Amino acid sequence: MKKIRLSPSGKTVTCDDGQTVLSALEKGGLFIPNNCRAGACGECKIKVLKGQYDQGFILDMALSQQDREQGYGLMCMAKVTSDELEIEYATEDAKPKLFPPEENRTFMVTEKVMVTPKIARLKMRSLGKPMRFWPGQYITLGNTSEGVPHKSYSIANIPNQDGELVLYVTKVENGKTSQWVHDSLKSGDMVRINGPYGTFIGDPQADTPVLCLASGSGLAPIMSLASAALMRGGYRKPATVLFSASHESDLIEPGYFKYMEAKYRNFTYQATLTKEKKDGYESGRIPTILGKLHPDLSKTSLYIAGSPEFVKDCKEAAVKLGAKEELIHEEGFFNQTTV
Ligand SMILES: Cc1cc2nc3c(=O)[nH]c(=O)nc-3n(C[C@H](O)[C@H](O)[C@H](O)COP(=O)(O)OP(=O)(O)OC[C@H]3O[C@@H](n4cnc5c(N)ncnc54)[C@H](O)[C@@H]3O)c2cc1C
Ligand code: FES
Incomplete structure (x- = not known):
């Protein structure tokens, strides 16, 4: 058993052999931002002050040479090798x-339905206690005994008494886990999931207009966040979901968003098609049309989810329209082939 000491508080958490620092901190009830748990996004970067660790296989773009020289490491892949590791951890930033x-929670698949030609909606129910999560978080799903690696999938619904989770899984060509979900998994199957993870969560005190940008299954966490924000009642500022799809047939659950629009006066749903032109839809990629639809983002909170390229391009476009860094929240669906 090893120790992780937090500076400046001096508080310690224990760490099992082979456990990652991120996982040990989480088990100890402490949190650090993380988005991929695979050394690909850089979100879990933390300065290591003393002690040794094995960084594992990570992407250079997630931790630059300069970061390494300054003593930073990626905690999602870091495993402690000395008796104690001291890390910079602002306890006042902890979000208890x-x-x-939790790992290995047993769920049963209760429904699998194709909602677009490439995206399946998966409903699962817990056979134990309902999982407690915040809208916008994700779980990991896979089947280790069949060699299917656990991958991250965002929860699209909001916490509920039935312990139901709804996921939207895109079939990726040659993708191990997504193909298993699409081709093998069926209603009535038991699955093991881990979670909840992630810090792409709404700010309950936010009092700004909200604009959510999503493409493909990036709509999943946005659905959860938007539903929770609108249902919580007190929120009256304008909230908009702008969703990008190639064709009309790739729109995910447009009926749900039309319903939310009818029910909540402050909510607007906009969809843009990138590969066909049709009445009733915008046309073109979000980064290109954002300025036309939302010319001033200086007082708007943004939630952006989808492929890393989509998130990056949207963020750049939003910043040019005045969006403030501290009001931009991102969830890039990083590829985790490195795990
Ligand atoms: C925080 C987070 C949340 C996520 N939420 C969701 C979600 O709600 N729904 C969802 O469908 N996915 C989501 N993802 C992506 C998901 O975790 C997997 O990366 C994805 O399903 C591919 O895994 P795979 O095992 O099928 O493919 P792999 O076997 O890992 O990859 C197979 C091949 O496909 C390429 N590839 C991998 N991913 C993609 C991609 N997204 N697009 C194009 N090519 C790719 C790889 O480079 C490789 O060549 C999320 C990722 C993160 C980090
Ligand atoms: S690099 Fe650690 S969570 Fe993404």
């Missing part, structure tokens, strides 16, 4: 309100 993730 997040629920500690």
Whole structure:
């Protein structure tokens, strides 16, 4: 058993052999931002002050040479090798309100339906206690005994008494886990999931207009966040979901968003098609049309989810329209082939 000491508080958490620092902190009820748990996004970067660790295989773009020289490491892949590791951890930034993730929770698949030619909606129910999570978080799903690696999938619904989770899984060509979900998994199958993870969560005190940008299954966390924000009642500022799809047939659950639009006066749903032109839809990629639809983003909170390229391009476009860094929240669906 090893120790992780947090500076400046001096608080310690224990760490099992082979456990990552991120996972040990989470087990100890402490949190650091993380988005991929695979050394690909850089979100879990932390300065290591003393002690040794094995960084594992990570992408250079997630931790630059300069970061390494300054003593930073990626905690999602870091494993402690000395008796103690001291890390910079501002305890006042800890968010104990997040629920500690658990591994190997047993769920049953209760429904699998194709909602677009490439995206399946998966409903699952917990056979134990309902999982507690915040809208916008994700779980990991896979089947280790069949050699299917666990991959991250965002929860699209909001916490509920039935313990139901809804996921939207895109079939990726040659993708191990997504193909398993699409081709093998069926209603009535038991699955093991880990979670909840992630910090792409709404700010309950936010009092700004909100604009959510999503493409493909990036709509999943946005659905959860938008539903929770609108249902919580007190929120009256304008909230908009702008969704990008190639064709009309790739729109995910447009009926749900039309319903939300009818029910909540402050909510607007906009869809843009990138590969066909049709009445009733915008046309073109979000980064290109954002200025026309939302010319001033200086007082708007943004939530952006989808492929890393989509998130990056949208963020750049939003910043040019005045969006403030501290009001931009991102969830890039990074590829985790490195795990
Ligand atoms: C925080 C987070 C949340 C996520 N939420 C969702 C979600 O709600 N729904 C969802 O469908 N996915 C989501 N993803 C992506 C998901 O975790 C997997 O990366 C994806 O399903 C591909 O895994 P795979 O095992 O099928 O493909 P792999 O076997 O890992 O990859 C197979 C091949 O496809 C390429 N590839 C991998 N991913 C993609 C991609 N997205 N687009 C194009 N090519 C790719 C790889 O480079 C490789 O060549 C999320 C990722 C993260 C980090
Ligand atoms: S690099 Fe660690 S969470 Fe993405």
